[in-house]
Amino acid sequence: MLFLLNDKVIEIEMPETHLMQRRREIGCGDPRSLRAQQAVEFAVQRFVSLRRAGADEVLAGQKDIAALIIAKTGANSLILKPNAAGGFEPRLRDVPPLVLETYQRGAANDRGHRRRA
DSSP, X not given: OEEEETTEEEEOSOHHHHHXXXXXXXXXXXXXXXXXXXXXXXXXXXXXXXXXXXXXXXXXXXXXXXXXXXXXXXXXEEEEXXXXXXXXXXXXXXXXXXXXXXXXXXXXXXXXXOOXX
């Protein structure tokens, strides 16, 4: 499944399984007990904490955020818009999969990684 986190498309397979396997590393406790609003708040905090992380931890953290939002809200996009107070305003969306696929291919081309059909 594809997920849009700000300007990055993330591929995540079986979000619920991902959450259960990584729940200790993620630090959100039992994700089954979270409500949607709590999951979004946790995702924002996790996103902020990734600013100081290394590349491998950033990728794992992004997948964790994607899995959490998909599993708890059903949305396939989380846009975190900076606000005047220095925090982020979360916006959940359901983006058509074809749009995410197109964006992912375009971003790969921008980086010079062309995908072959």
